[in-house]
Amino acid sequence: MSTAGLARTRVRRADIVAAALELFADKGYLATTMDDIGRAVNVRGPSLYKHVTSKQDLLVEIMESSMATVLRDHAVAVGSTDDVADQLRRAVEAHVRFHARHRLEAFVGTRELRHLSDGNRAAMAARRRDYERGFRVLVERGVAEDRFRVGSVRLTTYSLLDMGVGVSVWFREGEEFSVDEVAYRYGDLAMRLVGAA
Amino acid sequence: MSTAGLARTRVRRADIVAAALELFADKGYLATTMDDIGRAVNVRGPSLYKHVTSKQDLLVEIMESSMATVLRDHAVAVGSTDDVADQLRRAVEAHVRFHARHRLEAFVGTRELRHLSDGNRAAMAARRRDYERGFRVLVERGVAEDRFRVGSVRLTTYSLLDMGVGVSVWFREGEEFSVDEVAYRYGDLAMRLVGAA
DNA sequence: CGGGCTGGCTAGTCACTGTTAGCCTCGGAT
DNA sequence: ATCCGAGGCTAACAGTGACTAGCCAGCCCG
Numbered sequence: 001m002s003t004a005g006l007a008r009t010r011v012r013r014a015d016i017v018a019a020a021l022e023l024f025a026d027k028g029y030l031a032t033t034m035d036d037i038g039r040a041v042n043v044r045g046p047s048l049y050k051h052v053t054s055k056q057d058l059l060v061e062i063m064e065s066s067m068a069t070v071l072r073d074h075a076v077a078v079g080s081t082d083d084v085a086d087q088l089r090r091a092v093e094a095h096v097r098f099h100a101r102h103r104l105e106a107f108v109g110t111r112e113l114r115h116l117s118d119g120n121r122a123a124m125a126a127r128r129r130d131y132e133r134g135f136r137v138l139v140e141r142g143v144a145e146d147r148f149r150v151g152s153v154r155l156t157t158y159s160l161l162d163m164g165v166g167v168s169v170w171f172r173e174g175e176e177f178s179v180d181e182v183a184y185r186y187g188d189l190a191m192r193l194v195g196a197a
Numbered sequence: 198m199s200t201a202g203l204a205r206t207r208v209r210r211a212d213i214v215a216a217a218l219e220l221f222a223d224k225g226y227l228a229t230t231m232d233d234i235g236r237a238v239n240v241r242g243p244s245l246y247k248h249v250t251s252k253q254d255l256l257v258e259i260m261e262s263s264m265a266t267v268l269r270d271h272a273v274a275v276g277s278t279d280d281v282a283d284q285l286r287r288a289v290e291a292h293v294r295f296h297a298r299h300r301l302e303a304f305v306g307t308r309e310l311r312h313l314s315d316g317n318r319a320a321m322a323a324r325r326r327d328y329e330r331g332f333r334v335l336v337e338r339g340v341a342e343d344r345f346r347v348g349s350v351r352l353t354t355y356s357l358l359d360m361g362v363g364v365s366v367w368f369r370e371g372e373e374f375s376v377d378e379v380a381y382r383y384g385d386l387a388m389r390l391v392g393a394a
Numbered sequence: 395c396g397g398g399c400t401g402g403c404t405a406g407t408c409a410c411t412g413t414t415a416g417c418c419t420c421g422g423a424t
Numbered sequence: 425a426t427c428c429g430a431g432g433c434t435a436a437c438a439g440t441g442a443c444t445a446g447c448c449a450g451c452c453c454g
Contacts, residue, residue: 395454396440396453396454397429397452397453397454398437398451398452398453399450399451399452400435400444400449400450400451400452401437401448401449401450402447402448403446403447403448404445404446404447404448405426405444405445405446405447406443406444406445406446407442407443407444407445408429408441408442408443408450409441409442410438410439410440410441411425411438411439411442412437412438412439412440413434413436413437413438413439413447414435414436414446415434415437416433416434416435416436417432417433417434418431418432418433418434418449419430419431419432419433420428420429420430420431420432421428421430421449422429422430423426423427423428424425424426424428
């Protein structure tokens with residue numbers, strides 16, 4: 001069948017990206033060599049260039065697809081209801097779910113931003129700011145609608161976001177908490193932080 | 198005076214460490230070269246070895262002194278009262294104050310842990326775990342004494358810590374908030390998180 | 395059956411970087 | 425005046441690592 005060749009190629013490339021992700025998360029982008037990545041997929045370093053144009057490309061691919069995922073999840077969460085408190089709760093749950101389920105992507109996404117080439121980093125940073133603005137806007141609306149009571153919108157928003165980001169550092173699948181449990185509990189914590197009525 | 202030579206040496210060394218700190222924070226440990234550090238103190242890279250035994254040494258010095266600072270501040274905060282809620286509040290304030298005032302050290306401390314040599318990393322990680330345990334113990338005691346009401350001690354503790362760590366990422370001296378304001382407000386947020394009575 | 399693309403391999407290039415070696419200067423103490 | 429050590433400099437070494445060049449095997453197509 002004519003799809004076999006193509007199919008195999010596709011799989012390989014995905015394997016490479018997956019291996020790169022694990023290594024970037026574990027050792028960091030700069031400390032990871034193309035040979036390391038090759039070894040992880042049973043190939044010599046230089047062979048990778050038959051599938052990928054550069055090491056930087058791997059990083060870009062990882063960060064972009066990961067960013068696309070969070071943004072999509074966030075939009076779904078916020079769009080699923082009109083109640084600000086529910087929106088914030090669901091947004092936080094999505095945020096945490098992402099940082100737990102895709103902890104490596106999330107981890108690499110925050111840690112390796114600076115090793116993106118200038119153009120890529122700027123684009124990425126902009127999308128990240130948009131994402132954060134989404135949360136700030138929710139908190140602001142909650143306050144305006146008298147549903148939340150916060151000392152500072154900005155600090156509260158940072159707290160919400162940073163709590164969730166932290167999940168990607170300690171979370172491990174199959175330990176004490178499931179993804180859903182963590183998401184749910186962080187949703188509660190978020191409601192406390194904003195003093196939800 | 199015989200101290201002049203010594204004094205100058207000491208100052209220089211401190212300058213080197215300061216420059217290294219800034220560069221490590223900005224570009225990352227691996228991406229920073231000895232020439233970079235040298236340039237920052239108007240000296241060629243190799244000359245640094247008259248003051249420092251290795252690049253790794255610079256990282257170790259930064260991380261150790263920084264860790265010593267947090268641990269000391271934490272001990273003072275917890276020792277300054279007997280009331281669990283006050284203890285936790287002050288511990289969080291100290292935590293946040295540290296991450297704001299010493300944001301570069303804090304930032305490097307969390308980001309570059311993996312580039313410490315094995316022995317140093319293990320020692321550092323252990324002290325970090327102790328520090329975290331200090332918070333968990335406070336939350337546990339608060340719950341036991343019926344002063345706090347939390348869904349999960351572990352998750353709540355992580356949240357408290359990660360919120361504070363996040364401060365080192367966005368905080369800038371002389372902008373909207375002073376160190377004290379941030380510390381105070383995060384203390385409030387912490388009280389909300391633990392559902393302090 | 396045979397040609398050629400796909401994708402692997404080895405060898406090599408080039409740039410870089412931590413660190414050492416060895417030299418020279420200058421300021422302070424004798 | 426002179427000595428000397430602290431500390432700067434350049435040159436060089438050794439290792440690394442991204443990426444390229446060029447070769448070859450095997451599989452799919454005709």
